[in-house]
Amino acid sequence: MTHDVLHALAGFAAGPVTTTGAVRLVTSLSALDWLSVGMAGRDEPVARILRQQVLDEGGTGDARLFGNGSAPARSAALVNGATSHALDYDDTHFAHIGHPSVAVFPAALAIGELRDLPLVEMLEAALIGMEVSIRVGLWLGRDHYQVGFHQTATAGTFGAAVAAGRLIGLQSDDMETLMGLSATRASGLKAQFGTMGKPYNAGMAASSGVECALLVQRGMDSNPAAFDGTFGFGATHHGATQAKDALDGLGERWLFESVSHKFHACCHGLHAALEAAREIDIAGPEVAEIAVRTHPRWMSVCNQPEPETGLGAKFSYRTVLAMRALGFDTARLDSYSAETCADMRLRSLRDHITVTADDSLTETQAVVSMLKRDGSRVEARHDLLAPLGLAQREERVRTKAAKLIGGQAADEAWSLLRQGGQSADFAALMVAP
Amino acid sequence: MTHDVLHALAGFAAGPVTTTGAVRLVTSLSALDWLSVGMAGRDEPVARILRQQVLDEGGTGDARLFGNGSAPARSAALVNGATSHALDYDDTHFAHIGHPSVAVFPAALAIGELRDLPLVEMLEAALIGMEVSIRVGLWLGRDHYQVGFHQTATAGTFGAAVAAGRLIGLQSDDMETLMGLSATRASGLKAQFGTMGKPYNAGMAASSGVECALLVQRGMDSNPAAFDGTFGFGATHHGATQAKDALDGLGERWLFESVSHKFHACCHGLHAALEAAREIDIAGPEVAEIAVRTHPRWMSVCNQPEPETGLGAKFSYRTVLAMRALGFDTARLDSYSAETCADMRLRSLRDHITVTADDSLTETQAVVSMLKRDGSRVEARHDLLAPLGLAQREERVRTKAAKLIGGQAADEAWSLLRQGGQSADFAALMVAP
Numbered sequence: 001m002t003h004d005v006l007h008a009l010a011g012f013a014a015g016p017v018t019t020t021g022a023v024r025l026v027t028s029l030s031a032l033d034w035l036s037v038g039m040a041g042r043d044e045p046v047a048r049i050l051r052q053q054v055l056d057e058g059g060t061g062d063a064r065l066f067g068n069g070s071a072p073a074r075s076a077a078l079v080n081g082a083t084s085h086a087l088d089y090d091d092t093h094f095a096h097i098g099h100p101s102v103a104v105f106p107a108a109l110a111i112g113e114l115r116d117l118p119l120v121e122m123l124e125a126a127l128i129g130m131e132v133s134i135r136v137g138l139w140l141g142r143d144h145y146q147v148g149f150h151q152t153a154t155a156g157t158f159g160a161a162v163a164a165g166r167l168i169g170l171q172s173d174d175m176e177t178l179m180g181l182s183a184t185r186a187s188g189l190k191a192q193f194g195t196m197g198k199p200y201n202a203g204m205a206a207s208s209g210v211e212c213a214l215l216v217q218r219g220m221d222s223n224p225a226a227f228d229g230t231f232g233f234g235a236t237h238h239g240a241t242q243a244k245d246a247l248d249g250l251g252e253r254w255l256f257e258s259v260s261h262k263f264h265a266c267c268h269g270l271h272a273a274l275e276a277a278r279e280i281d282i283a284g285p286e287v288a289e290i291a292v293r294t295h296p297r298w299m300s301v302c303n304q305p306e307p308e309t310g311l312g313a314k315f316s317y318r319t320v321l322a323m324r325a326l327g328f329d330t331a332r333l334d335s336y337s338a339e340t341c342a343d344m345r346l347r348s349l350r351d352h353i354t355v356t357a358d359d360s361l362t363e364t365q366a367v368v369s370m371l372k373r374d375g376s377r378v379e380a381r382h383d384l385l386a387p388l389g390l391a392q393r394e395e396r397v398r399t400k401a402a403k404l405i406g407g408q409a410a411d412e413a414w415s416l417l418r419q420g421g422q423s424a425d426f427a428a429l430m431v432a433p
Numbered sequence: 434m435t436h437d438v439l440h441a442l443a444g445f446a447a448g449p450v451t452t453t454g455a456v457r458l459v460t461s462l463s464a465l466d467w468l469s470v471g472m473a474g475r476d477e478p479v480a481r482i483l484r485q486q487v488l489d490e491g492g493t494g495d496a497r498l499f500g501n502g503s504a505p506a507r508s509a510a511l512v513n514g515a516t517s518h519a520l521d522y523d524d525t526h527f528a529h530i531g532h533p534s535v536a537v538f539p540a541a542l543a544i545g546e547l548r549d550l551p552l553v554e555m556l557e558a559a560l561i562g563m564e565v566s567i568r569v570g571l572w573l574g575r576d577h578y579q580v581g582f583h584q585t586a587t588a589g590t591f592g593a594a595v596a597a598g599r600l601i602g603l604q605s606d607d608m609e610t611l612m613g614l615s616a617t618r619a620s621g622l623k624a625q626f627g628t629m630g631k632p633y634n635a636g637m638a639a640s641s642g643v644e645c646a647l648l649v650q651r652g653m654d655s656n657p658a659a660f661d662g663t664f665g666f667g668a669t670h671h672g673a674t675q676a677k678d679a680l681d682g683l684g685e686r687w688l689f690e691s692v693s694h695k696f697h698a699c700c701h702g703l704h705a706a707l708e709a710a711r712e713i714d715i716a717g718p719e720v721a722e723i724a725v726r727t728h729p730r731w732m733s734v735c736n737q738p739e740p741e742t743g744l745g746a747k748f749s750y751r752t753v754l755a756m757r758a759l760g761f762d763t764a765r766l767d768s769y770s771a772e773t774c775a776d777m778r779l780r781s782l783r784d785h786i787t788v789t790a791d792d793s794l795t796e797t798q799a800v801v802s803m804l805k806r807d808g809s810r811v812e813a814r815h816d817l818l819a820p821l822g823l824a825q826r827e828e829r830v831r832t833k834a835a836k837l838i839g840g841q842a843a844d845e846a847w848s849l850l851r852q853g854g855q856s857a858d859f860a861a862l863m864v865a866p
Contacts, residue, residue: 049651057505059492072490148664153617184586184630185637187620189669191659197617200653204618218482220633226624231581236622236671 005139005243006228009132010175012250013162017128023254025390027127028417029397030091033261034084034101035413035429036401040333041086042067046196050079050203063110064427073110077160077210080106080430082196082203085152087333091259092268093130094364094385096137096151099202100130100259103156106206108163111213112423117167119416122423125166127256129209133159134255135247141240145190149237153188153201158227160209168217181212181222183233260384261397264330266314269298272366273317274330276382280370282325289371290325292317293358303355306347310336321368322349331400405429438572438676439661442565443608445683446595450561456687458823460560461850462830463524466694467517467534468846468862469834473766474519475500479629483512483636496543497860506543510593510643513539513863515629515636518585520766524692525701526563527797527818529570529584532635533563533692536589539639541596544646545856550600552849555856558599560689562642566592567688568680574673578623582670586621586634591660593642601650614645614655616666693817694830697763699747702731705799706750707763709815713803715758722804723758725750726791736788739780743769754801755782764833838862 041047051065054075061070066083070076084090085102093100104126112122137155145151161182165175185208188201216222226232234241249255264274273292282290294317302315313319313336320330326345328335340346361367364384371377388396401410413429474480484498487508494503499516503509517523518535526533537559545555570588578584594615598608618641621634649655659665667674682688697707706725715723727750735748746752746769753763759778761768773779794800797817804810821829834843846862 045652049648049653053647053651057492057507059490059505062490072492074490148669150617180624180628181630181633184583184622184625184634185620187618189617189659189664189666191613191656191662191664192617193656195613195654195656197614197653197655197659200614200648200655201617214486215482215633218486219478220482220630221628222630222633223624223626223628226622226630229624231622231624233622236581238669 003225003228005246006176006179006224008247008250009135009162010179011172013128013132013166014170014172014175017124017251019124019127020254022390023127023257024123025394026257026259027123029261029393030101030259031105031123031126031417032401032410032413033091033397034105035426036404036410037087037089038066038080038084038430040089040404041083044083044086046086046199047079047083049196050082054079062114064113064430066430068431073114074207074210074214076110077106078203078207080109080203081206082199085199085202087265089262089265091261093134093256093259095255096134096140096155097145098133098137098151098155100133100156100159100256102202103152103205103209104129104133104159104163106203107160107209108167109423109427110210111164111167113427115167117423119421119423119426121167123417125163127254128166129159129163130256131254132162135250139239139241139243139246140234140237141242141245143238143240147238148190150188150190150192150201153205154186154237156202156205157182157186157208160206161212164210164213165216168213170213170216174216176224177222178212178216180224180226181216181220182209183226184222185212186233258387261393261400263396263400264320265333265336266320266330267302269294269302270317270320272364272382272384273368274320274324275384276366276368276380277321277324279380279382280368280378282321282368282370283327286372286374287325287370288352288373290321290353291369291371292321292353292355293361293367293369294355295361295363295365296357296359297363299357306350308341309338310340313341317355318350318353319346321353322346325349329403332403436658436661438679439609439612439657441680441683442568443612444605446561446565446599447603447605447608450557450684452557452560453687455823456560456690457556458827459690459692460556462694462826463534463692464538464556464559464850465834465843465846466524466830467538469837469843470520470522471499471513471517471863473522473837474516477516477519479519479632480512480516482629483515487512495547497546497863499863501864506547507640507643507647509543510539511636511640513542513636514639515632518632518635520698522695522698524694526567526689526692528688529567529573529588530578531566531570531584531588533566533589533592533689535635536585536638536642537562537566537592537596539636540593540642541600542856542860543643544597544600546860548600550856552854552856552859554600556850558596560687561599562592562596564687564689565595568683572672572674572676572679573667573670574675574678576671576673580671581623583621583623583625583631583634586638587619587670589635589638590615590619590641593639594645597643597646598649601646603646603649607649609657610655611645611649613657613659614649614653615642616659617655618645619666691820694826694833696829696833697753698766698769699753699763700735702727702735703750703753705797705815705817706801707753707757708817709799709801709813710754710757712813712815713801713811715754715801715803716760719805719807720758720803721785721806723754723786724802724804725754725786725788726794726800726802727788728794728796728798729790729792730796732790739783741774742771743773746774750788751783751786752779754786755779758782762836765836
């Protein structure tokens with residue numbers, strides 16, 4: 001047992017790093033996206049429940065909460081992690097299949113506020129934490145996910161912990177202790193999907209990371225081998241523990257840079273088709289028929305033919321494509337409603353849309369094919385893994401943010417993220433105007 | 434998947450129960466024992482670190498902390514769970530190998546204080562929670578423990594949760610939701626043994642149980658199958674998931690009644706030998722030689738031949754037996770010291786004690802054999818699993834408590850436990866005089 005992964009990740013998390021303009025831009029975009037989806041989710045039931053719990057507990061107002069109020073850093077991380085994941089509209093990294101932002105930003109920002117640190121330091125620590133969460137996720141591997149663990153929560157705890165630990169100044173040895181302590185605190189099951197337990201998992205990761213970091217700072221010890229030893233987290237949690245995957249290019253290449261932002265407020269399975277539909281004009285009067293081809297697994301997930309509710313619409317290829325053709329904004333939460341489903345134009349158009357499974361496609365791919373009245377056919381294909389140019393990513397994330405929190409708040413947040421300020425200035429945007 | 438275990442345990446935890454005088458007495462003894470070892474551990478480093486963390490966070494003083502101060506219930510449970518396990522002097526249940534008291538009492542007492550409940554209700558809820566933790570532990574089985582999970586923490590979370598849930602009035606359906614939510618929060622690795630992470634595990638269990646119970650009370654939902662479904666806690670955590678073991682006699686027979694209290698402030702591996710030595714007089718001048726036979730696994734754990742420190746003495750057959758012969762009180766923490774190890778009489782006596790492995794013994798058995806100067810031999814054997822009469826248990830637990838917190842405090846606590854009062858009256862004893 002050489003503890004290569006432990007040493008490398010702890011050293012990386014505690015030491016100097018080399019970033020690029022591109023990865024700093026993507027980090028800022030994820031911070032803006034996280035702020036936007038958190039604000040949009042602030043009145044969801046899970047957000048209200050957790051916020052009220054910690055507000056009733058009182059205590060030092062070290063860190064703001066989405067919506068209103070403030071709380072000790074541990075508690076703020078719990079509330080903000082769950083709140084930002086409540087709508088499932090936050091970013092995703094497909095390498096390990098996890099949501100890096102919702103576990104790590106709440107932890108980093110809470111410590112950034114607690115210690116009144118510059119926003120640029122918070123962003124760098126968050127970037128490092130998210131990178132560590134992705135690499136721990138790769139180290140745990142696909143078995144860990146398939147057997148039932150929620151990488152957002154499990155790998156996310158380590159990312160949250162090292163981001164918090166870096167901001168409180170832990171050095172490499174303490175960072176190893178921190179990863180060992182986090183190994184006993186980390187948890188989270190996919191069996192919570194479809195319930196408030198899913199966003200709670202993200203909050204747990206953020207809060208556990210903050211808790212462990214603050215305790216190590218106070219002198220708590222732990223066994224670093226609890227991370228990767230014979231009886232450690234990897235071994236006990238069905239980790240494939242592939243050191244090679246976890247460490248490949250560490251410090252030189254930022255896996256986080258390929259994080260994927262969501263641009264439609266609906267099931268991820270619909271996104272590739274909606275992106276493909278952006279490339280052809282499906283709105284014209286000359287459209288006779290639209291055919292969608294998608295990976296077979298999505299047929300049971302998000303192919304409701306004639307939903308009547310907003311929630312149903314979020315799981316319906318035919319509905320979201322008809323929405324797009326009719327000019328409903330699929331990025332907006334309020335576009336998905338019973339009224340939309342009842343729209344006569346939409347119901348009529350929906351009847352011209354067919355959906356079929358195509359096992360030559362991957363889960364991130366879809367094809368939209370349009371038959372015109374003149375008999376000609378236009379086809380577009382999209383893969384969510386295809387990299388989006390930086391300028392386009394910026395434009396789309398900022399547009400999404402403006403829709404969720406208003407153009408002025410989005411611009412103010414972006415200006416802070418790019419031009420600097422204190423962590424607390426950014427956190428002040430978490431309270432609704 | 435029938436969810437038998439989930440339904441049965443949730444129904445048991447929420448419904449009326451039939452207790453006996455014996456199990457109520459044992460519960461009170463464990464409460465007294467928990468109070469004593471928590472008070473004795475209040476200045477241990479892990480206790481100080483956690484207490485200072487939550488005191489610095491401030492907030493409502495809903496529940497007292499061992500040593501001083503108070504905190505919100507979630508935080509008090511964290512501190513008090515870790516503090517009471519800091520010395521490893523609390524009770525053990527051998528059926529699943531876990532420490533029921535340190536996970537469950539901190540949760541039940543925090544809610545008892547928060548809601549100003551009678552002590553008798555707190556004790557009943559704690560009994561039920563401890564029973565659930567043992568039965569969940571049996572359901573998870575030996576593989577779960579062997580692979581590296583700490584039952585005190587994992588099974589303990591469920592026990593803490595249902596004890597807290599019962600005290601806030603959750604009904605059977607909500608209790609199932611609570612077990613589902615606890616399934617995503619529960620964690621804890623044995624790899625922490627030997628570090629502050631071990632007592633932290635107990636605190637985590639208590640705190641996670643309180644957190645989940647309060648959230649369910651506020652309307653948080655969860656998937657109950659996260660406990661025992663295909664992707665649930667048992668399946669993901671190497672649980673053997675033996676419904677039969679978990680449910681055998683549930684509601685009729687209290688497994689908790691056979692909990693084992695520690696009467697010597699040293700490694701558990703030494704206890705059977707010390708108990709055997711109680712049965713013969715190893716102090717007399719006629720003793721020529723003392724031979725200890727023990728299970729082979731203890732030879733590498735607690736057979737330090739000539740330790741020089743108090744900690745070393747706690748892991749030394751020869752030292753603790755010589756201590757007993759010379760009248761040092763092995764129940765007292767301060768008996769184990771460098772001074773004791775340096776005692777010339779002890780060093781001399783130690784040379785007449787031999788320790789050998791005997792694989793015909795179980796891990797809970799030991800034989801002490803004494804050769805007298807006249808050539809005769811006296812032998813005593815003890816098994817920690819042998820039931821101790823109730824009167825003797827009471828006498829010994831109360832004597833231990835008096836040694837740890839003083840006779841007056843021990844009597845006052847016992848009187849409250851047996852004659853009634855509020856949870857807060859009992860908690861008031863957690864602050865040192």
